[in-house]
Amino acid sequence: xxPELDVEIQAPETAKxxxxxxxxxxxxxxxxxxxxxxWYLVWPPIRQSDLAVGDMAxxxxxxxxxxYQVPENGRRTIRxxxxxxxxxxxxxxxxxxxxxxxxxxxxxxxxxITR
Numbered sequence: 001x002x003p004e005l006d007v008e009i010q011a012p013e014t015a016k017x018x019x020x021x022x023x024x025x026x027x028x029x030x031x032x033x034x035x036x037x038x039w040y041l042v043w044p045p046i047r048q049s050d051l052a053v054g055d056m057a058x059x060x061x062x063x064x065x066x067x068y069q070v071p072e073n074g075r076r077t078i079r080x081x082x083x084x085x086x087x088x089x090x091x092x093x094x095x096x097x098x099x100x101x102x103x104x105x106x107x108x109x110x111x112x113i114t115r
Contacts, residue, residue, distance in 0.1 A: 004031035007040060007084040009109040016114055017072040025064045027084045029056040035103055037087030042066075042080065053084070070113060078111045 010024040025042060029035050038053040046066045053062055070078070086103035 001033055002031050003033050003035050003086065003103045004029070005035065005038070005084050005086055005103050005105045006030045007082050007105045007107050009042075009080050009082050009107045011068075011080060011109050011111055014112045014114050015070045017070055019070050020067050021070060021111065023066045023068050023080060025066075025082050026061060027053055027056070027064075028061040029058055031103070032058050034058070035086035038084060040064075040082060040084040042082045044078065044080070056086075070111070076113055078113065080109045080111065082107050 006026075006028045008026045010026070012021050015021045023042070023046060025040065027038065027040055029038075034055055034057050036055045038056055040051060040053060046068055051064065056062070083104060083106040
């Protein structure tokens with residue numbers, strides 16, 4: 001029994017102040033059991049970014065896309081962070097559930113702001 005999650009952020013490397021960029025968050029169950037009650041968080045907060053993913057079977061992937069407007073406050077970089085967490089109970093596929101540790105993964109991405 002190997003519960004495991006993978007979360008990845010995809011976004012441009014650079015953007016200008018006021019520009020709107022696309023941020024893509026991908027959550028994948030890379031383990032060998034169903035992971036229950038998965039949710040994820042993105043920072044800085046993006047509209048509706050704290051979402052329940054639900055249950056994911058082994059190999060399942062969910063993709064979430066957001067638009068983010070780069071602030072015009074003089075910052076030079078923005079560091080995006082995403083974290084996915086799964087519940088403590090896992091369906092091992094034979095009518096039993098395994099209760100164990102929480103499963104999580106995180107990723108970061110730096111967006112350089114150009115003038």
